[in-house]
Amino acid sequence: xxxxxxxxxxxxxxxxxxxxxxxxxxxxxxxxxxxxxxxxxxxxxxxxxxxxxxxxxxxxxxxxxxxxxxxxxxxxxxxxxxxxxxxxxxxxxxxxxxxxxxxxxxxxxxxxxxxxxxxxxxxxxxxxxxxxxxxxxxxxxxxxxxxxxxxxxxxxxxxxxxxxxxxxxxxxxxxxxxxxxxxxxxxxxxxxxxxxxxxxxxxxxxxxxxxxxxxxxxxxxxxxxxxxxxxxxxxxxxxxxxxxxxxxxxxxxxxxxxxxxxxxxxxxxxxxxxxxxxxxxxxxxxxxxxxxxx
Amino acid sequence: xxxxxxxxxxxxxxxxxxxxxxxxxxxxxxxxxxxxxxxxxxxxxxxxxxxxxxxxxxxxxxxxxxxxxxxxxxxxxxxxxxxxxxxxxxxxxxxxxxxxxxxxxxxxxx
Numbered sequence: 001x002x003x004x005x006x007x008x009x010x011x012x013x014x015x016x017x018x019x020x021x022x023x024x025x026x027x028x029x030x031x032x033x034x035x036x037x038x039x040x041x042x043x044x045x046x047x048x049x050x051x052x053x054x055x056x057x058x059x060x061x062x063x064x065x066x067x068x069x070x071x072x073x074x075x076x077x078x079x080x081x082x083x084x085x086x087x088x089x090x091x092x093x094x095x096x097x098x099x100x101x102x103x104x105x106x107x108x109x110x111x112x113x114x115x116x117x118x119x120x121x122x123x124x125x126x127x128x129x130x131x132x133x134x135x136x137x138x139x140x141x142x143x144x145x146x147x148x149x150x151x152x153x154x155x156x157x158x159x160x161x162x163x164x165x166x167x168x169x170x171x172x173x174x175x176x177x178x179x180x181x182x183x184x185x186x187x188x189x190x191x192x193x194x195x196x197x198x199x200x201x202x203x204x205x206x207x208x209x210x211x212x213x214x215x216x217x218x219x220x221x222x223x224x225x226x227x228x229x230x231x232x233x234x235x236x237x238x239x240x241x242x243x244x245x246x247x248x249x250x251x252x253x254x255x256x257x258x259x260x261x262x263x264x265x266x267x268x269x270x271x272x273x274x275x276x277x278x279x280x281x282x283x284x285x286x287x288x289x290x291x292x293x294x
Numbered sequence: 295x296x297x298x299x300x301x302x303x304x305x306x307x308x309x310x311x312x313x314x315x316x317x318x319x320x321x322x323x324x325x326x327x328x329x330x331x332x333x334x335x336x337x338x339x340x341x342x343x344x345x346x347x348x349x350x351x352x353x354x355x356x357x358x359x360x361x362x363x364x365x366x367x368x369x370x371x372x373x374x375x376x377x378x379x380x381x382x383x384x385x386x387x388x389x390x391x392x393x394x395x396x397x398x399x400x401x402x403x404x
Binding site: 018023025026029030031033034054055056058059061063064065067069072073074 | 306312315344354
C-alpha cells in the first residue's frame with residue numbers, strides 16, 4: 001500500500017510506540033474478517049444473521065450519538081454551576097466582610113464606653129488621675145487612640161499604561177503587598193509615628209500580605225487606590241522618605257512597571273484607632289516596670 | 295444507511311431527552327465519547343476501503359468504550375486518573391488522526 005509506505009517514512013522520527021499506534025489505527029479485525037470473507041464463495045448479503053448485524057451497527061451508532069449528545073449536554077450544564085459557585089463565594093466574602101465591619105464598629109463603640117467609664121472611675125482620686133494620664137500615653141503609643149498631626153499622604157495605584165518591564169502582562173503593573181510593605185517600612189524608617197493604609201491603622205501586630213490577587217491588611221481586603229497616611233516631623237519626613245530606599249523603590253516601580261504613585265506632604269492627617277490589641281500569651285517579665293512614656 | 299440513521303437518532307435523543315448521567319459515570323463520559331469516536335472513524339475508513347464488517351464494528355465500539363472507561367476507573371482508584379486519561383486520549387487521538395488522514399486520502403486522493 002503506497003499510502004502506508006508514505007506515512008511510514010513520515011513518522012520514522014517519532015518514537016516507535018506512537019508510530020505503531022499510527023500504523024495500526026484501523027482495527028486489525030476488519031482486515032482479518034475481510035481476508036476470511038474473500039475465501040468464502042459468495043457472501044450472501046440478505047441472510048437474516050447479516051441483517052441482524054446491520055441493525056447492531058445501527059444501534060451502536062445510535063449509542064455513539066447518545067453518548068456524544070449526553071457529554072455535550074453534561075459539559076454545558078456544568079459550566080453555569082462553576083460560575084454560580086464563584087458568585088456564591090464572592091457573596092459570602094462580601095457578607096463576612098460586612099459582618100467583620102459591623103463587629104469592629106461594635107467593638108469600637110464598646111471600647112469607647114469602657115474608656116469613658118474608666119476615666120470616670122479613675123478621675124475620682126488623685127492617684128487614679130495620674131494612672132489615667134499614663135494609660136492615655138500608652139494607648140497613644142499602641143495605636144489604640146485616633147490621632148491627628150502633620151505628615152505624609154502617599155497614594156499608590158495600578159498601572160494604566162504599562163511600563164517597559166510589564167510589557168504584555170497587566171498583572172505586572174499591579175500594586176503588590178510587597179510594594180505596600182516597602183512603603184510602610186520606608187515611612188517607619190523616615191520617622192513616622194503612626195501609619196494607616198486605606199483607613200486601617202497599623203499596629204505592632206499588623207500584617208500586610210496577599211491572598212490571591214487581593215492585598216490584606218490585618219485580614220481585611222483592600223481595594224485600589226491605596227492611600228497610606230503617616231504622621232511624622234513635617235520638616236523631615238517627606239525628604240527622608242523620598243531619599244530613602246522606599247522612595248527609590250517607588251521610582252523604580254513607576255519607571256519599570258508603570259505603577260502610579262503620589263507623595264504629598266500634609267499639614268494635618270487624621271488616623272483612626274486600631275482595633276484592640278489583645279495579647280493572649282505574651283506576659284510581662286517579672287520584676288520589670290512598665291514605662292509611662294511611649 | 296441504517297448506521298447514519300442510528301447516529302442521527304442517537305444525537306437527537308441525547309439533545310432532546312437530556313438524559314441524566316449518574317454522578318459516578320460522569321468522569322468516564324468524555325473518555326467514552328472519544329473512544330466511541332475512534333471506533334466510528336475506524337468504521338468509516340473500513341467502509342471506504344471496502345472491508346467494513348458490522349460485527350467487527352460493534353465489538354470494537356463496545357470494547358473501546360469499556361476498556362477506556364476501565365482504564366480511567368483503575369487510574370482513579372490508583373490516584374493517577376488524570377494522567378491515565380491523558381494517555382488514553384493521546385492514543386485515541388493519534389488513531390483518530392491516522393484514520394482521518396486515511397479517509398481523506400480515500401475521498402480526495404490527497
